[in-house]
Amino acid sequence: MGNDGNGLVEALLGLPGFRVLAVAEGPDELVVTVETVLDRVGCTSCGVRAKAQDRMAVAVRDLACFGRPVRLVWIKRRWRCVDVDCSAKTWTEASEHVGAQVVLTRRGGVEACRQVGELARPVATVAAELGVCWWTVMNAVVEHGTPPVDDPERIGALRQLGVDETSFLAANRKHCPTYATGLVDLERGALTITRAISQGVDGPVEHPRPKTRGWSAALPSTRPRSPSSSPTVAGTRRPLPRAAPRCRAMLLSSPTNPTARCRGSRAT
Numbered sequence: 023m024g025n026d027g028n029g030l031v032e033a034l035l036g037l038p039g040f041r042v043l044a045v046a047e048g049p050d051e052l053v054v055t056v057e058t059v060l061d062r063v064g065c066t067s068c069g070v071r072a073k074a075q076d077r078m079a080v081a082v083r084d085l086a087c088f089g090r091p092v093r094l095v096w097i098k099r100r101w102r103c104v105d106v107d108c109s110a111k112t113w114t115e116a117s118e119h120v121g122a123q124v125v126l127t128r129r130g131g132v133e134a135c136r137q138v139g140e141l142a143r144p145v146a147t148v149a150a151e152l153g154v155c156w157w158t159v160m161n162a163v164v165e166h167g168t169p170p171v172d173d174p175e176r177i178g179a180l181r182q183l184g185v186d187e188t189s190f191l192a193a194n195r196k197h198c199p200t201y202a203t204g205l206v207d208l209e210r211g212a213l214t215i216t217r218a219i220s221q222g223v224d225g226p227v228e229h230p231r232p233k234t235r236g237w238s239a240a241l242p243s244t245r246p247r248s249p250s251s252s253p254t255v256a257g258t259r260r261p262l263p264r265a266a267p268r269c270r271a272m273l274l275s276s277p278t279n280p281t282a283r284c285r286g287s288r289a290t
Contacts, residue, residue: 031045039060039117040056041056041057041059042056043055043056051090051091051093051153052087052091053095054084054092054094056096058098058099060115061074065101065103065108067110068103070108072104073102075101075112076099077098077099079097080120081094081096082124082127082130083126083130083154084126084130085129091152092153098114099114099115100115101114125158134149134152134163135165135166138163139167145160180207181209182208183206183208184206185205187202188201188202188204189201
């Protein structure tokens, strides 16, 4: 760690392979200027030592710092192969932490996904903290949240199945009420197995089939607690032909979510 404090600043930044050139404080954000630590690079085609031709500044959003958005300005090098016979010519350096033509660093996208998916924070709130638009955060949620959701090993053994139904969109002149219905594991803190969107009160809810085979074999033999004519139970019959007659089709309501539609039923 140097005496000028750059080592401390780089430790706070936490991006391996980058060094901090400058930190500027604005009225609404922090601007951190960085560059890579590599000053010797070989040509990716022929292996000859490349020469730095010029530089270009690329600005992306990073993790928020002390409650303020951070703009990361990367001074990227453009390298040139000195071998005139090489086909590589020139190229721009890359990093696993910052993708090509992106608005948000990779770790910023992962944290945005965690804030929205795990902590259930509003997308607009997270976007305001990072200094990006709503769609930037939502795209990060889809990019980093889809692989773990599609992982067939995330469900595991299942014994009690619940149905969580929440008001998604109120009715108006053009459409009926829209509900978000999800299948959840009651024993592991409402672990969401799958979720679908349904319109109207009488239409069936179509749930996609979970990718884990045999997950419904261990469900207890309990008749559904909701009326058999309800769209929630009707929607579980087609994708879950064996589990629907045996699952506990209980609709979960949360005191923090007054829009949840809970069809209370008597115990079997």
